[in-house]
Amino acid sequence: MKAKGGLLLTAIVLLAFPVGALADEPSPTVLANTCFSCHGTDGKSPGAMPSLDEKSASYIAQTLREFRSDEIENTVMSRIAKGFSDAEIDALAEQLGRK
Amino acid sequence: MRKIDRRTFTKMAGAAGVASAFALSAGARVALGKSPRVVVIGGGFGGATAAKYLRRFDAGIDVTLIEPESAFVTCPFSNTVIGGLNSMARITHSYDGLRAHGVNVVHDRATGIDAGKRSVSLANGGDVGYDRLIVSPGISFRWDAIEGYGAATSQTIPHAWQAGPQTVMLRQQLEAMPDGGVFIISPPVNPFRCPPGPGERISLVANYFKKHKPRAKILVLDPKEKFSKQGLFKEGWASLYGGMIEYRNASNDGTVTRVDAANMTLHTDFGENKGDVINFIPPQKAGEIAQTAGLANDSGWCPVNQQTFESSIHPNIHVIGDASIASPMPKSGFSASNQAKAVAAAVANLVKGEAPGTPKFVNTCYSLVAPDYGISVAMVYDFADGKIVKVKGSGGLSPSGASAEFHKSEARFARGWYDAISQDIWG
Ligand SMILES: Cc1cc2nc3c(=O)[nH]c(=O)nc-3n(C[C@H](O)[C@H](O)[C@H](O)COP(=O)(O)OP(=O)(O)OC[C@H]3O[C@@H](n4cnc5c(N)ncnc54)[C@H](O)[C@@H]3O)c2cc1C
Numbered sequence: 001m002k003a004k005g006g007l008l009l010t011a012i013v014l015l016a017f018p019v020g021a022l023a024d025e026p027s028p029t030v031l032a033n034t035c036f037s038c039h040g041t042d043g044k045s046p047g048a049m050p051s052l053d054e055k056s057a058s059y060i061a062q063t064l065r066e067f068r069s070d071e072i073e074n075t076v077m078s079r080i081a082k083g084f085s086d087a088e089i090d091a092l093a094e095q096l097g098r099k
Numbered sequence: 100m101r102k103i104d105r106r107t108f109t110k111m112a113g114a115a116g117v118a119s120a121f122a123l124s125a126g127a128r129v130a131l132g133k134s135p136r137v138v139v140i141g142g143g144f145g146g147a148t149a150a151k152y153l154r155r156f157d158a159g160i161d162v163t164l165i166e167p168e169s170a171f172v173t174c175p176f177s178n179t180v181i182g183g184l185n186s187m188a189r190i191t192h193s194y195d196g197l198r199a200h201g202v203n204v205v206h207d208r209a210t211g212i213d214a215g216k217r218s219v220s221l222a223n224g225g226d227v228g229y230d231r232l233i234v235s236p237g238i239s240f241r242w243d244a245i246e247g248y249g250a251a252t253s254q255t256i257p258h259a260w261q262a263g264p265q266t267v268m269l270r271q272q273l274e275a276m277p278d279g280g281v282f283i284i285s286p287p288v289n290p291f292r293c294p295p296g297p298g299e300r301i302s303l304v305a306n307y308f309k310k311h312k313p314r315a316k317i318l319v320l321d322p323k324e325k326f327s328k329q330g331l332f333k334e335g336w337a338s339l340y341g342g343m344i345e346y347r348n349a350s351n352d353g354t355v356t357r358v359d360a361a362n363m364t365l366h367t368d369f370g371e372n373k374g375d376v377i378n379f380i381p382p383q384k385a386g387e388i389a390q391t392a393g394l395a396n397d398s399g400w401c402p403v404n405q406q407t408f409e410s411s412i413h414p415n416i417h418v419i420g421d422a423s424i425a426s427p428m429p430k431s432g433f434s435a436s437n438q439a440k441a442v443a444a445a446v447a448n449l450v451k452g453e454a455p456g457t458p459k460f461v462n463t464c465y466s467l468v469a470p471d472y473g474i475s476v477a478m479v480y481d482f483a484d485g486k487i488v489k490v491k492g493s494g495g496l497s498p499s500g501a502s503a504e505f506h507k508s509e510a511r512f513a514r515g516w517y518d519a520i521s522q523d524i525w526g
Binding site: 033041045047048 | 456460478480490492514517519
């Protein structure tokens with residue numbers, strides 16, 4: 001019974017929405033987790049990278065915008081920030097910033 | 100336009116319908132009150148990240164990691180060991196950190212996957228059942244591709260493209276090489292693990308020779324026309340290593356057709372090249388278990404749904420890292436770990452019967468041209484119209500002609516990246 005119902009519902013969903021159309025905005029958690037690969041888990045850097053966890057959300061958002069517009073130059077961050085929209089920057093800054 | 104926000108989508112689909120569609124597959128177990136079980140094969144960049152982040156997302160998930168080795172030796176920074184800058188201890192990480200996150204680490208090798216029964220068989224006997232399986236076995240080699248280079252040959256002519264004893268062997272051979280000797284390195288065809296890896300290795304061996312064997316030469320025999328970060332590497336080589344490095348691409352007889360291990364000679368169409376030390380990096384494919392389990396296609400790599408990395412061949416199995424076809428993302432440790440986080444988030448949702456969510460990815464690869472001379476490449480990726488796409492205007496290489504100070508800061512960031520990602524994965 002389960003299998004039958006599952007198939008039917010799956011079929012309806014697939015018919016109505018091709019996979020691409022299911023796309024939603026990435027969650028703030030998914031966005032922020034990416035930063036940890038360089039800045040350490042939860043933004044606590046164990047080495048030469050700046051820590052993020054003691055910075056305020058507004059500072060992080062503003063700095064990302066300055067990287068994006070090349071007002072701050074000279075690191076890989078200006079190349080990475082250009083891949084994020086205003087909404088994404090605000091969402092991940094909120095997630096990362098000092099609580 | 101292409102994106103539909105959650106509210107619109109829910110309204111359009113009917114909230115109940117969507118929830119049930121996901122719930123009926125993997126959520127059944129949760130409904131019965133049991134912890135969902137996720138098994139991860141491989142404790143490297145992809146697998147260890149997935150295991151840790153699954154527990155962070157939901158400590159109610161029962162996570163088992165299957166990994167044969169008792170500690171993980173990273174390929175990233177293994178070129179610094181080969182170049183004599185670091186010890187093996189610096190690139191070796193224990194699994195205690197994962198245990199502390201509540202991951203059940205089993206030191207064994209997966210020998211088979213039964214996708215129908217949802218179970219993994221182990222070399223030491225026994226099976227482990229799963230609701231969802233994440234497979235991140237890295238690469239294996241196409242031993243049959245180049246005449247004269249097989250698994251046995253790699254015991255005297257190392258590839259050093261999986262870190263561990265191979266790394267140590269290459270380092271010892273370079274140390275034993277007389278000044279004035281010739282070191283030959285031959286990178287593989289595309290696609291392969293870490294496109295800028297050969298360039299970094301050439302650089303750090305040159306840095307070692309410059310100090311300790313100034314009359315030594317490096318010959319690069321590349322079956323490709325060009326290589327990753329080529330302009331930046333060549334700029335660095337010209338300024339740091341003078342004429343020590345000779346690079347031959349495919350058009351200049353760089354393609355190795357046969358390896359003669361007894362005579363330490365690499366044959367190309369028109370020449371014979373004798374080396375005192377040879378580093379031959381064979382062509383690659385997805386790790387053995389991916390082949391055995393039928394997760395790879397004719398290309399040797401594993402096709403996946405690029406939103407969830409669920410196999411296009413077997414349901415409930417997610418393949419991540421080097422083994423997966425995640426192009427345009429390169430096969431890097433950064434990519435593998437980044438994919439793992441997005442997939443852990445998706446799997447944590449799917450086992451609860453929720454929609455997987457939308458990923459967004461980043462890759463950043465630093466390379467050292469010398470201990471104080473770093474370069475980098477980066478890219479941001481969206482998931483759009485069913486596939487991973489580069490975000491226009493983002494990413495790219497370090498500028499050419501940059502100052503010594505710039506390169507020094509990128510070298511410092513390279514170390515900072517290594518410290519952070521190893522802590523983020525195994526800490
Ligand atoms: C010289 C060199 C330098 C590099 N430098 C960088 C760098 O600076 N930055 C970067 O981002 N990337 C770098 N890389 C690339 C990086 O190492 C890989 O892309 C990354 O390791 C891929 O992660 P993975 O999880 O797919 O595989 P791996 O990290 O290789 O992990 C695979 C794991 O699976 C285990 N396994 C395999 N088969 C089984 C089985 N049957 N059962 C159980 N376990 C199994 C293995 O033991 C291993 O632990 C470099 C690579 C090389 C060779």
